Amino acid sequence: xxxxxxxxxxxxxxxxxxxxxxSQLSQLTSNLARSPSAxxxxxxxxxxxxxxxxYHADYKPLGNWESxxxxxxxxxxxxxxxxxxxxxxxGKAVLIDNTSNQDVADSYPLFLRKGISxxxxxxxxxxxxxxxxxxxxxxASNGTGAGGYIFHESSVGAGLPVLSALKELVETGDQxxxxxxxxxxxxxxxxxxxxxxxxxxxxxxAEVKTAKDKGFTEPDPRDDLNGLDVAxxxxxxxxxxxxxxxxxxxxxxxxxxxxxxxxxxxxxEFMARLPEFDDQMDELKTAxxxxxxxxxxxxxxxxxxxxxxxxxxxxxxxxPIAALKGSDNIxxxxxxxxxxxxxxxxxxxAGGEVTAMGVTGDLxxxxxxLQ
Amino acid sequence: xxxxxxxxxxxxxxxxxxxxxxSQLSQLTSNLARSPSAxxxxxxxxxxxxxxxxYHADYKPLGNWESxxxxxxxxxxxxxxxxxxxxxxxGKAVLIDNTSNQDVADSYPLFLRKGISxxxxxxxxxxxxxxxxxxxxxxASNGTGAGGYIFHESSVGAGLPVLSALKELVETGDQxxxxxxxxxxxxxxxxxxxxxxxxxxxxxxAEVKTAKDKGFTEPDPRDDLNGLDVAxxxxxxxxxxxxxxxxxxxxxxxxxxxxxxxxxxxxxEFMARLPEFDDQMDELKTAxxxxxxxxxxxxxxxxxxxxxxxxxxxxxxxxPIAALKGSDNIxxxxxxxxxxxxxxxxxxxAGGEVTAMGVTGDLxxxxxxLQ
Numbered sequence: 001x002x003x004x005x006x007x008x009x010x011x012x013x014x015x016x017x018x019x020x021x022x023s024q025l026s027q028l029t030s031n032l033a034r035s036p037s038a039x040x041x042x043x044x045x046x047x048x049x050x051x052x053x054x055y056h057a058d059y060k061p062l063g064n065w066e067s068x069x070x071x072x073x074x075x076x077x078x079x080x081x082x083x084x085x086x087x088x089x090x091g092k093a094v095l096i097d098n099t100s101n102q103d104v105a106d107s108y109p110l111f112l113r114k115g116i117s118x119x120x121x122x123x124x125x126x127x128x129x130x131x132x133x134x135x136x137x138x139x140a141s142n143g144t145g146a147g148g149y150i151f152h153e154s155s156v157g158a159g160l161p162v163l164s165a166l167k168e169l170v171e172t173g174d175q176x177x178x179x180x181x182x183x184x185x186x187x188x189x190x191x192x193x194x195x196x197x198x199x200x201x202x203x204x205x206a207e208v209k210t211a212k213d214k215g216f217t218e219p220d221p222r223d224d225l226n227g228l229d230v231a232x233x234x235x236x237x238x239x240x241x242x243x244x245x246x247x248x249x250x251x252x253x254x255x256x257x258x259x260x261x262x263x264x265x266x267x268x269e270f271m272a273r274l275p276e277f278d279d280q281m282d283e284l285k286t287a288x289x290x291x292x293x294x295x296x297x298x299x300x301x302x303x304x305x306x307x308x309x310x311x312x313x314x315x316x317x318x319x320p321i322a323a324l325k326g327s328d329n330i331x332x333x334x335x336x337x338x339x340x341x342x343x344x345x346x347x348x349x350a351g352g353e354v355t356a357m358g359v360t361g362d363l364x365x366x367x368x369x370l371q
Numbered sequence: 372x373x374x375x376x377x378x379x380x381x382x383x384x385x386x387x388x389x390x391x392x393x394s395q396l397s398q399l400t401s402n403l404a405r406s407p408s409a410x411x412x413x414x415x416x417x418x419x420x421x422x423x424x425x426y427h428a429d430y431k432p433l434g435n436w437e438s439x440x441x442x443x444x445x446x447x448x449x450x451x452x453x454x455x456x457x458x459x460x461x462g463k464a465v466l467i468d469n470t471s472n473q474d475v476a477d478s479y480p481l482f483l484r485k486g487i488s489x490x491x492x493x494x495x496x497x498x499x500x501x502x503x504x505x506x507x508x509x510x511a512s513n514g515t516g517a518g519g520y521i522f523h524e525s526s527v528g529a530g531l532p533v534l535s536a537l538k539e540l541v542e543t544g545d546q547x548x549x550x551x552x553x554x555x556x557x558x559x560x561x562x563x564x565x566x567x568x569x570x571x572x573x574x575x576x577a578e579v580k581t582a583k584d585k586g587f588t589e590p591d592p593r594d595d596l597n598g599l600d601v602a603x604x605x606x607x608x609x610x611x612x613x614x615x616x617x618x619x620x621x622x623x624x625x626x627x628x629x630x631x632x633x634x635x636x637x638x639x640e641f642m643a644r645l646p647e648f649d650d651q652m653d654e655l656k657t658a659x660x661x662x663x664x665x666x667x668x669x670x671x672x673x674x675x676x677x678x679x680x681x682x683x684x685x686x687x688x689x690x691p692i693a694a695l696k697g698s699d700n701i702x703x704x705x706x707x708x709x710x711x712x713x714x715x716x717x718x719x720x721a722g723g724e725v726t727a728m729g730v731t732g733d734l735x736x737x738x739x740x741l742q
Contacts, residue, residue: 027544036515144407165532172731173398328712337725341699343718353708360543369739
């Protein structure tokens with residue numbers, strides 16, 4: 001009978017993804033405790049939001065995290081103090097960062113060097129300066145360092161196995177030539193509705209309003225339309241494919257925010273004035289239509305040329321990118337071994353449950369490596 | 372400076388997949404030897420075909436395996452002797468089975484119990500009796516046992532990340548409702564040519580002949596057309612999704628071999644008489660066309676109903692399965708978390724390099740777990 005081992009889990013963030021993850025964690029904890037071959041006790045010892053935290057100095061597992069967090073009046077600790085707390089845990093510790101916070105991301109090297117593993121969908125850790133990327137992977141055991149492990153599948157395409165597929169192509173010696181796809185659920189929805197393959201579609205500003213009303217956009221839709229979210233994902237993919245990318249603003253990114261509306265004070269004012277620019281978008285649509293094509297907002301990495309770009313492109317209506325549905329993502333890997341027909345991964349690339357699933361999947365990978 | 376560790380590798384099979392794997396192994400061996408964080412020496416100590424073997428009693432690594440194998444006059448050892456040889460190696464050992472041999476598959480539990488890990492594209496190990504499946508996974512460390520690890524990504528869809536994706540859905544607690552797809556490169560090519568979405572296409576017998584001439588079929592095309600290859604893959608997927616499947620002949624599998632030709636003596640005679648049945652296939656095509664659909668040879672698993680089936684189905688021309696190109700595979704996972712739009716994985720599901728890539732990827736996973 002193998003001896004059960006204990007792994008200490010700290011979670012930062014209890015928003016949409018965080019809540020779904022905590023529910024998946026609770027199910028995983030029950031499953032692992034019952035595993036006949038390698039029973040594992042996952043102890044959730046820390047949960048914090050930007051404002052407060054719940055934890056016990058003696059690493060006693062949290063009970064009902066939802067009510068505990070609500071009842072808590074303790075402000076959260078500074079990140080270095082959390083790192084020390086986890087370093088002193090009587091067993092291996094894993095930090096789950098379910099935020100999109102730059103400060104938390106900046107502290108990853110510190111956690112990793114202390115032997116704490118990290119699992120996260122936080123894009124900012126992997127798409128900021130190349131210095132931060134190097135600091136993270138030179139500290140991590142699955143980089144060149146000797147610290148904790150780090151996995152971030154959900155930072156691109158949520159739970160879709162995009163990063164694991166790319167890593168395997170690279171590690172097994174395939175030559176990645178090009179990566180191309182639709183990497184934003186918001187952009188996918190907007191253009192699949194604006195110019196469906198079957199024809200029709202509404203005015204661009206109307207589609208943005210619909211997407212906003214359905215909760216598919218950030219509170220200020222400009223935060224989607226500026227292309228930065230997609231640029232961050234492309235930065236991550238390009239780096240994993242072996243390119244040096246200084247930052248997500250170091251390559252061409254097309255913003256869909258009209259110049260004139262960049263500086264307007266509020267998202268509401270932006271939405272009110274967006275219809276003034278519908279004619280420009282309709283021109284693009286008509287031009288594509290004349291070539292038998294549709295317009296889509298895509299990102300691509302040309303690995304041999306070292307080129308990364310994000311913006312509008314035209315696709316034949318029979319192209320898999322044109323035929324995408326709803327708010328799905330699609331990612332095509334063109335490689336030497338796959339030849340002309342790429343390896344394609346497609347499906348929901350946003351949403352609490354599927355993003356949390358990528359995080360939970362990564363946690364399982366870390367637990368196997370910590371054996 | 373970490374101490375380099377040594378892992379002993381034995382390879383059975385030096386055919387199409389075997390040769391590609393040996394070339395990928397040689398590249399991986401160089402990469403791992405240079406790894407700054409965890410240098411690993413992979414020592415290829417055994418290589419055998421059905422007829423002969425090359426190895427040294429003192430575990431000295433093989434030099435030039437190609438010329439060594441050609442020059443060898445040693446018959447291969449019985450499998451239990453190979454298992455003892457690897458068990459006594461002065462370090463961890465991994466058996467790579469690049470055959471499709473049932474005897475080798477039947478011996479996996481023996482190897483695993485001796486602590487030898489296994490990586491293989493050999494479908495027969497996972498799609499024969501449910502007793503063999505249980506014996507394998509009750510011996511393996513990544514099953515319920517304490518023996519070696521076993522991975523078999525390439526047994527379905529070659530290097531496409533199909534099994535790893537399915538395992539992650541299950542392990543993270545998603546509910547898989549249905550798995551559906553085209554799982555045979557041969558069947559994909561045949562039907563994409565027989566009834567292209569854009570219309571046209573040749574007689575069925577002519578497409579079989581083209582596929583045979585291009586090397587896309589087994590030497591006797593009946594070995595593809597009987598549906599057993601697809602049934603074996605569905606057996607594996609259904610078992611990973613949690614269903615009890617007794618064998619690949621325990622559920623409905625539609626054979627495309629006309630009853631009258633099942634017993635003809637040779638593949639050549641079969642090919643000569645196949646045109647007699649073109650009218651029957653044309654009827655199916657016309658019937659589908661009248662509904663605006665195309666015919667495809669697919670497999671599906673309905674998890675809640677516990678139903679597995681393989682055969683011809685009709686799909687709308689806009690369906691991703693209809694739009695498949697060349698000899699690509701496509702696999703759609705319908706799950707609770709993904710909702711109406713499934714997680715789709717698509718690309719080449721056959722061929723030496725991509726099959727070997729799945730094997731190499733699995734070997735890397737085993738090496739990480741053996742740390």
